Amino acid sequence: MPANLTPDYLEAERAYKEAKTPSERMECLERMLSTIPKHKGTEKMQADIKRRIAQIKDKMEHERSQKRGGPSLVVKREGAGKVVLVGPPNTGKSQLICSFTNAKPEVAPYPFTTRAPVPAMMPFEDVFIQLVELPALSEDHFEPATGDNVRNADLALVVADLASADPLAQVTSTLQLLERVKIKLSRTGSVEGLEPGWSVKKALIVANKCDCDEDSALLSLMKELWEGDLPILAISAEKGRNLESLRSEIFQSLEIIRVYSKAPGKSLHKDTPFTLKVGSTLLDFAAAVHKDFAENLKHGRVWGSVAFPGQNVSSDYVLADGDIVELHT
Ligand SMILES: Nc1nc2c(ncn2[C@@H]2O[C@H](COP(=O)(O)OP(=O)(O)OP(=O)(O)O)[C@@H](O)[C@H]2O)c(=O)[nH]1
Numbered sequence: 001m002p003a004n005l006t007p008d009y010l011e012a013e014r015a016y017k018e019a020k021t022p023s024e025r026m027e028c029l030e031r032m033l034s035t036i037p038k039h040k041g042t043e044k045m046q047a048d049i050k051r052r053i054a055q056i057k058d059k060m061e062h063e064r065s066q067k068r069g070g071p072s073l074v075v076k077r078e079g080a081g082k083v084v085l086v087g088p089p090n091t092g093k094s095q096l097i098c099s100f101t102n103a104k105p106e107v108a109p110y111p112f113t114t115r116a117p118v119p120a121m122m123p124f125e126d127v128f129i130q131l132v133e134l135p136a137l138s139e140d141h142f143e144p145a146t147g148d149n150v151r152n153a154d155l156a157l158v159v160a161d162l163a164s165a166d167p168l169a170q171v172t173s174t175l176q177l178l179e180r181v182k183i184k185l186s187r188t189g190s191v192e193g194l195e196p197g198w199s200v201k202k203a204l205i206v207a208n209k210c211d212c213d214e215d216s217a218l219l220s221l222m223k224e225l226w227e228g229d230l231p232i233l234a235i236s237a238e239k240g241r242n243l244e245s246l247r248s249e250i251f252q253s254l255e256i257i258r259v260y261s262k263a264p265g266k267s268l269h270k271d272t273p274f275t276l277k278v279g280s281t282l283l284d285f286a287a288a289v290h291k292d293f294a295e296n297l298k299h300g301r302v303w304g305s306v307a308f309p310g311q312n313v314s315s316d317y318v319l320a321d322g323d324i325v326e327l328h329t
Pocket residue numbers: 088089090091092093094095096106107108109110111112113114115135136163208209210211212235236237238239
């Protein structure tokens with residue numbers, strides 16, 4: 001099938017060939033991915049661009065940590081997604097990590113208790129999602145790795161404290177401090193018309209210590225001000241309120257599906273799933289299993305989102321959460 005590449009794509013590809021630095025190459029590849037026509041004839045090209053983007057990201061991260069010397073404080077993504085907890089001191093970020101995971105960061109009633117990122121794994125049904133508490137942000141305190149930790153995350157939770165004098169100011173200052181390092185947080189993970197060089201991260205506000213805001217007055221104010229831009233969830237990390245809603249909101253916000261691999265001739269069995277972005281196709285799944293599967297893929301059989309169990313599907317078939325898939329090469 002002809003790829004029918006647009007002039008915008010060809011221009012981005014020409015710039016890619018001339019790009020000299022990894023960040024220039026990255027910018028060109030992102031432009032190529034956004035301008036490439038999305039149809040069956042370009043599927044393999046899209047998969048190849050995504051693979052090259054992932055390789056450059058890893059390389060850039062490695063180079064950054066080498067330059068700084070010593071171990072990197074940028075936490076590598078693990079599990080089904082990386083979720084960072086950001087906010088001012090004392091808002092309950094460590095308590096939230098303790099409530100959701102087996103990690104035990106110190107929880108204390110004084111500021112700046114957590115000095116380095118705390119990674120931990122939160123179970124959600126049959127997957128693990130990585131939560132990372134970042135050292136608190138303030139005017140005088142912004143760890144250099146914080147920007148990179150937010151940039152390479154899939155989701156940010158802005159943790160504010162409903163027991164504090166001004167939780168609204170806490171949210172404002174967190175957003176402003178991140179904007180100083182060219183990061184914008186938004187409900188959808190995209191913002192129209194941003195200049196090059198900015199990163200946009202999908203985020204939600206976690207209004208913690210709702211046990212101290214019994215009449216929900218502060219929460220109502222917060223919703224009035226922010227709900228258009230960012231979803232807000234009131235919880236109590238310490239008293240365990242609304243934690244299950246937050247856990248599933250985190251999973252939903254990651255926009256991932258779980259897909260289970262089945263070998264031909266083997267029984268239907270939901271082993272550890274592969275996690276893929278919503279909208280992923282059979283070909284994306286094959287690439288996640290092994291690049292040889294992607295290169296030689298003929299078709300697949302799917303149990304789940306199809307009309308008939310074990311139905312044959314082609315490489316552009318869009319998979320759904322819970323599908324079991326057999327790959328044929
Ligand atoms: N009432 C109430 N107190 C809480 C809640 N969550 C945390 N706390 C208290 O708030 C204080 C700060 O909690 P931490 O979890 O250490 O806060 P943090 O955001 O990690 O603080 P830093 O690491 O200093 O940035 C502790 O005294 C906690 O016991 C909650 O849901 N309700």
